[in-house]
Amino acid sequence: MFARILPVLCCLGLVAGCANDVTPRKFHNAPEIKGPELSLAFLRPDRRGMEDVLPTKGRLAGRTIPVSSVYDIRLKPREVVLTFDDGPVPGRTDSILDTLDEFGVKATFLMVGEMAHRHPETVRKVAARGHSIGSHSWGHPNLAKMSFDQAVAEIKRGEEAIRAAGAGPVKFFRFPYLADTSRLRTYMAARGVVVLDVDIDSKDYFKTGPTQVAARTMSTLHRQGGGIILFHDLQTRTAAMLPGFLAMLKREGYSVVHIVPADRPSMRLVFAN
Ligand SMILES: [Zn+2]
DSSP states (O other): OHHHHHHHHHHTTOOHHHHHTTOTHHHHOGGGOOSOOOTTGGGSTTOOOTTOOSOOTTOSEEEEEEESSGGGOOOOTTEEEEEEESOOOTTHHHHHHHHHHHHTOOOEEEEOHHHHHHOHHHHHHHHHTTOEEEEOOSSOOOGGGSOHHHHHHHHHHHHHHHIIIIIOSOOEEOOGGGOOOHHHHHHHHHTTOEEOOOSEEOOTTSSOOHHHHHHHHHHHHHHHOSEEEEEETTOHHHHHHHHHHHHHHHHTTOEEEEEEETTSOOHHHHHHO
8 A cells, every 4th residue: 555655645745754754853852862863973072983994085985884773873074874765666766776886885775664575676686786774664654653562563564574575684774754662762772673863854755856855955964064864765856866966975075884784794895885
């Protein structure tokens, strides 16, 4: 159901969830923050860690960071992590993969289980191209509004669909609409699954053109200095803006950090960057 109607509804701007997906609540309302936050992690002093795998100077492809908890994602100024939610979508996801290859960078795809179930060949393609894959639930519900047991079932079903499609164990997760609860975050952490929050919202679900998406994202990036960027491979405008956006990142001296699950850091991935 989700796979059939969401692209259409998102394009029409009729799904509040698409917009809620990137609510800035977590970064502007400190009292509500339940878990460790990623926002502005790169500004904290003395956090340079052992995750420094590769030098980044003069290259768009930056470090590869093995991640076993949110605390491992410690970015420096001008470092970004690219994340793509709500796919995979044949065509749009393929275009994004080609662009990422063109620039030699790796991203993280937070997939909806139902989409992965429908398009397993695209899931395998994302994995084969060396990107990280995480889950975004099975059907993209607001997990914070469900019972704990229902939410857990949704999460597990999504993970299983992605695993069954050929992505291997799922170690990253993003809450649909960024709607979490402290109990669910604790549950995910206990299972060794890293919840990815958002620092920079591209708002690529707004009905604007690719140029506006790139400009808006760069503007936020300039203010924040770096961080985890949220895109949606569901959106055609995102695929369209990505080459220009990555060119801007490169021109301005940013580097794209690849996060990988710490329990299976691939040497191939480390040295491929
Ligand atoms: Zn989403």
